[in-house]
Amino acid sequence: MRLTYPDSIRIIRLPCTGKIDVIHMMEAFRKGADGVYVAGCLEGECHYLAGNLRAKKKVEYTRKLLDEIGIEGERIEMYGIAASDGPRFAEVAKEMHEKIMDLGPSPVKRVVRKGVPS
Amino acid sequence: MIVGERKPFDEIVGFVRDCKKILIAGCNECVTVCCAGGKKEVGILSSALKMAFSKEGKDLEVKEVTLERQCDPEYVQQLSEYYDQYDAIVSMACGVGVQELAMSYQDKLVFPALNTNFMGASQGQGVWEERCQGCGACVLGRTGGLCPIARCAKSLLNGPCGGSMNGKCEISKDVDCVWQLIIDRLTGLNQLQMLEDIFPVKDWSCAGHGGPRKVVREDLKS
Amino acid sequence: MKSGSNLERILESGHFAVCAEAGPPKGSSPKVIQKKGGPLKSCCDAVNVTDNQTAIVRMSSISGCVLLKELGLEPVLQMVVRDRNRLALQSDLLGAAALGIRNVLCLSGDHQKFGNHPTAKGVYDIDSIQFLQMVKTMRDEHKFINGEDISGDVPFFIGAAANPFADPFEFRVTRLAKKINAGADFIQTQGIFDVAKFVEWMKMVRDRGLHERTHILAGLIPMKSVGMARYMRNNVPGLSVPKVLVDRMADSKDPKEEGVKICVEAIEQLTDVEGVHGVHVMAVAWEDIVPRIVEEAGLMPRPVV
Numbered sequence: 192m193r194l195t196y197p198d199s200i201r202i203i204r205l206p207c208t209g210k211i212d213v214i215h216m217m218e219a220f221r222k223g224a225d226g227v228y229v230a231g232c233l234e235g236e237c238h239y240l241a242g243n244l245r246a247k248k249k250v251e252y253t254r255k256l257l258d259e260i261g262i263e264g265e266r267i268e269m270y271g272i273a274a275s276d277g278p279r280f281a282e283v284a285k286e287m288h289e290k291i292m293d294l295g296p297s298p299v300k301r302v303v304r305k306g307v308p309s
Numbered sequence: 310m311i312v313g314e315r316k317p318f319d320e321i322v323g324f325v326r327d328c329k330k331i332l333i334a335g336c337n338e339c340v341t342v343c344c345a346g347g348k349k350e351v352g353i354l355s356s357a358l359k360m361a362f363s364k365e366g367k368d369l370e371v372k373e374v375t376l377e378r379q380c381d382p383e384y385v386q387q388l389s390e391y392y393d394q395y396d397a398i399v400s401m402a403c404g405v406g407v408q409e410l411a412m413s414y415q416d417k418l419v420f421p422a423l424n425t426n427f428m429g430a431s432q433g434q435g436v437w438e439e440r441c442q443g444c445g446a447c448v449l450g451r452t453g454g455l456c457p458i459a460r461c462a463k464s465l466l467n468g469p470c471g472g473s474m475n476g477k478c479e480i481s482k483d484v485d486c487v488w489q490l491i492i493d494r495l496t497g498l499n500q501l502q503m504l505e506d507i508f509p510v511k512d513w514s515c516a517g518h519g520g521p522r523k524v525v526r527e528d529l530k531s
Numbered sequence: 532m533k534s535g536s537n538l539e540r541i542l543e544s545g546h547f548a549v550c551a552e553a554g555p556p557k558g559s560s561p562k563v564i565q566k567k568g569g570p571l572k573s574c575c576d577a578v579n580v581t582d583n584q585t586a587i588v589r590m591s592s593i594s595g596c597v598l599l600k601e602l603g604l605e606p607v608l609q610m611v612v613r614d615r616n617r618l619a620l621q622s623d624l625l626g627a628a629a630l631g632i633r634n635v636l637c638l639s640g641d642h643q644k645f646g647n648h649p650t651a652k653g654v655y656d657i658d659s660i661q662f663l664q665m666v667k668t669m670r671d672e673h674k675f676i677n678g679e680d681i682s683g684d685v686p687f688f689i690g691a692a693a694n695p696f697a698d699p700f701e702f703r704v705t706r707l708a709k710k711i712n713a714g715a716d717f718i719q720t721q722g723i724f725d726v727a728k729f730v731e732w733m734k735m736v737r738d739r740g741l742h743e744r745t746h747i748l749a750g751l752i753p754m755k756s757v758g759m760a761r762y763m764r765n766n767v768p769g770l771s772v773p774k775v776l777v778d779r780m781a782d783s784k785d786p787k788e789e790g791v792k793i794c795v796e797a798i799e800q801l802t803d804v805e806g807v808h809g810v811h812v813m814a815v816a817w818e819d820i821v822p823r824i825v826e827e828a829g830l831m832p833r834p835v836v
Contacts (some may be wrong), residue, residue: 221359259319260360299360299363
């Protein structure tokens, strides 16, 4: 298919989204990510039955935490994408990229860029 | 176990606003099991605080440590070698742990990161319910093993009030009427006659109303 | 005028006030309190009615106040937060206002452990400082503690207690300041035996200008016997009875007479302390001595304002 997706996105592979934890998403933001999204299997299609559903709850929890800190919760998202669905993967990547571009740099990073040590 | 939950983030930030280096101390006992103040939560709080600080253009150095127990001096002492390098200690233990740290490190500010809620039990993933108030004179032998002091909103000792409906307490549909549960259980055990006698007025002095409590076992004392 | 009470009028017009105390009985007879009130009528500006004093159950303070009022005395309603939660406190305050009671003294109360129901649950829903704040809000803003409106006036002259002899000494003045900030129009202190220490405390009070923001009434407890002096010296937390006074009581051929003398001497010293606006004589189970003490201290006749 040779589909393209924005080069701003860095992929971190997991055996299952059920493996992701709040701290992973938090640290991504702390280390400078402007947005994070978790791409899991479609709901009801998890090979481990509920991995993606757990991930979804963890994303929700992280979003609340980010809001508490004062970082826009919209910067984090959970998507269900079938492993075989390349076009949807590219579409989501683009959608997320645009959303983050609209939001601008993360408040954590904005200050970092001004030269304050992290 | 003792059940707690993290305080609102702003409150914690408020405690350490003026610090440059803090020590976040978790506890490997109850609060680890109830996912409020174990190693994992220490990491998340540390990350969150650092981010909140960088957002303000400030730096925060955090030392993360999770003690086996914060309610025992031998573990609390483990911080003694390096605690003085930090501006403050944030304890993620229950209120007991916070105080043990405060009493042990008189020259250091100690702040709680949790609200300590109750002594309770796990009711499936992510759900905990209150079970015991530590009243110092257990009544469970007379109430079918279920506690009306901790679990009846009015702590009634002689049966349900007029607000019990369909097994639920009048204060909320989400709260079981413990007297319904007691009666059901004793009915099943054919022991309902246990509830016939008037339960006498309770001695609250050993429930904390007589002042702070202490247990001493002479045979174990060093 | 906040309440229009006699005590408020006396203090606001700059007179030196005299209060006494009458404890209700462990029974239902109105005669006990009426008998105690009789001799106090002409020598006091107001009489405190205690609220389950020392955590011993007695006739309610409100009823005691009403019985005194019927005799023409002005009562000070003592209320402790040990026995009532915020609902009961507020409803009793409304009742007291309706019954014409105009002074209230807001207290924590002695711990139930010391009383005759040591196994009781202590309420302590709010503390004495929060209680003061609550009464002031009810009076000045016509609002309950939950923010809801109250219909009608709640005109109380609000009092608080202060103990200059409890530890930590330095914090006692801060606590007094908090009580004044919370709404205390007048203060009645713990019984003073150690006048020097009280004077030291009053200096700290004046340094913070607190004496200009409230009326401080110095508390006095006339001693009836050397046993009472010893007991208070050794067993009552928060009381400071110098050994020299215990010795005076012990050496005296007539301890009751000596007790009166000590009390009168103390009043004479206290009237000279800047910022002391009155005295509060707590003659527990010895109410009929009060007229003599007030007379000998030169505080008679009581002004009519």
